[in-house]
Amino acid sequence: MPFKSPDALLPLTPVAFEILLALAEGDQHGYAILQMVESRLAGLLPLRTGTLYRSLARLLEDGLIEELDGDDRRRFYRLTTHGREVAALEAERLAGQVAAARARRLLPARKGRP
């Protein structure tokens, strides 16, 4: 069995999920991921390099991302099929939490259907 089951990987840490979100837009190298996350979150989740590179190493180990070769200076990463599946499961989990928060009136009502 090449991979841990998704159950063993969930819940993803907020940082790990943000990295996968960034890679879902296209292959990126570490520093670019850092900037994408920081810009998307406008400083709300400050991402440190220590956290980033350790998190990338874990995601590689678990087969959620893979490294591409071809560039000497930068290391490019790609979301694997497995990584996409796990990210989708995590997204569903988060959607469940958001729905629960809404049901308990912690959030304003949605603009679409209630």
Place this chain on the structure above:
Amino acid sequence: MPFKSPDALLPLTPVAFEILLALAEGDQHGYAILQMVESRLAGLLPLRTGTLYRSLARLLEDGLIEELDGDDRRRFYRLTTHGREVAALEAERLAGQVAAARARRLLPARKGRP
């Protein structure tokens, strides 16, 4: 300054957020919270007592929950106003992640508006 700013508390851990969600339904004691979380998540996020009681202690320290008195045998907790605010902010953060996941087609389209 009585409380840490919400920024310093976010992101909440998945466990902490689940506890706040449970308390948003009404005051509860520890063991009841344990059962509510486990039943809501159907074993997807198995909550251990070690994690629960430590997490409760942290939430108390940070003023997100408070303890009620009156029961010898069980410790009842209530969500504070501050806790409700922080939970709401966290819910917004999660909603943002879910929206980002949708935009990247990691999740099936919503039933309401796209």
Place this chain on the structure above:
DNA sequence: ATGAATATGTTCATCATGAATGTAGCATTG
């Protein structure tokens, strides 16, 4: 050539979790 931005990493302390274990009251049932 100096500094800012890019780019990758490590180390150490701290915090959060999981697994395991402990204690004790209460309820059911056989």
Place this chain on the structure above:
DNA sequence: CAATGCTACATTCATGATGAACATATTCAT
């Protein structure tokens, strides 16, 4: 009434994840 299991609280130890700080090297603009 004894045994069993459920309720309810909690701690300890190992591991995992993060933050803060440090370390290094290249590229780009002025």
